[in-house]
Amino acid sequence: MSVFRKSRFGFTLVELLVVIAIIGVLVGLLLPAVQAAREAARRMSCSNNFKQLGLGIHNYHSAYKQLPIHQGGTSGVGADWSGGGAASNRESLSMLVGLTPFIEQQAIWEQISNPFSTASQGGTPIIYPAMGPAPRNNGLTSGDPDRYGPWHTELPTLRCPSDPGVGLPSHGRTNYAACLGDSPYRGTAGGTDAGLNHPSGLAQQTSASMRGAFVPREIKRFRDILDGLANTLIMGEITTDLGDRDTRTLPAIDLDLTTPANVLPTGCSRHAGINAARPQFWSPGATTTGTPNARGYRWASGFPVFTVMNTILPPNSPVCTSAAAEDDTTGGGAAVMGFNSRHGTGFLPPSSRHQGGCHVLMSDGAVKFVTDSIESGNQNQTPVHFQGTGFAVAGSQSSYGLWGSLGTRASKEVISEDF
Template structure:
C-alpha cells in the first residue's frame, strides 16, 4: 500500500540560503552595535569632562582662582645655587613635590575624590602596595611610583574609549590643561631651576604662555578676556599603548626657537602607517622610559603627561624637547639636570574617538573638535618674548581658528562655527 504521508523538510540549498541571509544580517548588525557602543562611550567621556569643568568652576567659587597647574610644595629655598644636583625642581624628591603637580590634583575633592584627597593632603599616605607610608603631606615628586595616591586611577579622569590600563603607567588620565598656542616656558613657567621667581623667566612666560593655564602661576576667570565660551581650557589626550603611536609617544628631538610645528610632521612617520613612527626612529620618549609618555601620570604637571596646546590640529604628531636645553632660557626651561619628561613641545590633543577630540571650554561646555579644524600654518614659529613679525608678543595666533580658541586674551574674534 502507498504511503500517503508527505515528508517536509529543508533541502541543502535552502539551508545554505538561510545561513547566508543570517550571516548578512549579522554582518550588517555588528557595525551598528559597535557604533552604538562607541557613541555611548563618547557620551560618557563627554560627561566626565563636564564633571571636570564643574570641578574647576566649584574650585574657582571656593578660592576665587582656577586650580594651579604645576603647583605643590618646595623642598628647598628659592635662590639656592642653580645646577647643584638635588636642588633643582627637576630632580626627584621624597620630602616635597617640587611644585610639579597638575591641576587635576587640586580639583580631586571637587569631583567626588574626597577620600583620595584626604590621603594626599595629610601625612603618611599609604604606599602603592598598600603598606603604611611615612610620606609628608602633598607627597613626593609625582614620578615616585611607591607613593600610593599617585598610582590611583579615578574613573572621572578616564575616557571609556581609551583601552590603556595598568603598568608601566601610574595613574592614567585622558584630560589635560591647555597652555595656549606656544610651547615656550611650558614646563617651568616663570620659575628658575630652583623655583625662584625670576624677572626674565616671568617676562618670557607672560609673552608666550597665552592659554587659560600658566605653569606655576595663579590664574582666574577674570584673566580670560576673550570670553569663557570662546576659550579652550582643557583638551582630551589618548594614553599610550606601547605601539609607537605618533600621538602618544612624542619624539624628543625638538629644538625650540628653531624647529617649527611642521617638524613633527616630517619623514619620521611610517609611510605605510602614518599614525605610527617608523621602526628605526629611536628618539622617542617610550624608548628611553616606557613610563614617560602621554597621559601616564595624572598628578604630574609636566607637559608630556597633562598638557595640550592649540598649535597643531587634533590627533597630529607630537614632539618635545630633550629637556636639558640651556642655550636660551627664553625658549625653554633651562634646567641643567632636566630629563626629556620635563621638556615642553608641540602637544596637540588626541583621542580614540573617530575624527576628533573633546575640549572643555571656559564656561564648562564640552565641544567636539574635528581633526580638520582650520589651524593656520605649521611652518611658522610660535610667539615668544624676543620675536618679531608673526612671533612678536601680542600678535594674533598664526594657527588659525584653532590657535584663537587656545588664547585667553589676544582679542581675537571667533567668527567661525567649530
C-alpha cells in the same frame, strides 16, 4: 484498498544553506551597527566626564576665587624640582590633583592632603608629607614616589571609555589635559628656575609665550580670560600610549627651543621619523621619550608630556618635545638644559580614539567635539616667544588660525566661525 502516503516536513539542504547565508548577511550588517552604538555610548560617557571636570573647575573657582594651579604643590628650601625623593613634590603637581575633591574624589584627596604612610622594601614605614612626593620616579628604592599609593590610583572620571590603555608602565592614566595656549615656550616650569626661584627674566618670557587658561606655577582666574569664557579652550582630550609607537602618544625628541627659527609645527607633522608605510606610527629609528614618559601616563604630574595640550598642531597630529626642560636660571633666553625627556615641552596636540577628532572643554564648561580638519592657520610660522619678531612677537594674534585662537585667553582674536 486505498494507499495513504505520509507527508514529510523539513528543509532541503539548499534551503538550509540559503537560510544560513541570510543569517550571516544579517549578522554582518548588524555587527558594525552594534559597534557604532557602543562607540557612541563611550563617546557620550567621555563627554560627560569632561562636563564633570568643567563643573569641578567652576566649583573650585567659586570656592577659592582662582583656577587650580598647574605645576603646583609643596617645595623645600632650595629644592630642585628636577630631583626625586619624598620630602616635597617640588611644585610638580597637575591641576587635576587640586580638582579631586570637586569631582567626587574626596577619599583620595584626604589621602593626598594628609601625611601618608607606606612600607619600604625593608619594611620600614615611609611617612610622606601632605601633598605627597613628586610623581615621576621609576625605581622602587626607599623613599621613592612610586611607593606613594594615591599617584597610582586610576580615577574613572579621568578616563575616556574609548581608550583601552591600562596598567604598567603607566602610573595612573588620564585622558584629559590642561591647555597652555599656542606656544611651547616656558611650558614646563613657567616663570621659575630649577631652584623654584622667580627671576624677572623668566617672568617676562612666560608672560610673552604662555597665553592659555593655565600657566605653570601661576595663579589664574576667570577674569584673566579676556577673550571670553565661551571662546577660550581650557582643557583637551588626550589618548594614552599603548606601547605601539603611535605618533600621537609617544613624543619624538627633536625640538631645540634655543633656535626659534627651527621650531616649526610642520617639522613635527612631517617628521622624518614617521613610518612611511604606517604614517600614524614612528619608525624604529625615531628618537622618542620612551614608553615610561608617554602621553597621559601620570595624572598627578604637571609635566607637559603627561597632562598638557596646546593649540598649535590640530588634533591627532604627531607629538614632539624638546630633549629636556627649560632651566634658564639667568632669565636671558629660552635655554634648554639636560635633565630628562619627561621634563620637555613642545608641540602637544590633543588626541582621542574617537573617529575624526576629539573633545575639548571650553572655559564656560561647554564640551565640544573638534575635528582633525579644524582651520589651523600657518603651520610654517614659529610660535610666539619673548624675543619673537613679526607674527611671533609677544601680544600678536595667534598664527594658528581658529584653532590657535581658541587656546589664547587674551589675544583679542575674533571667533567668527563655528567649530
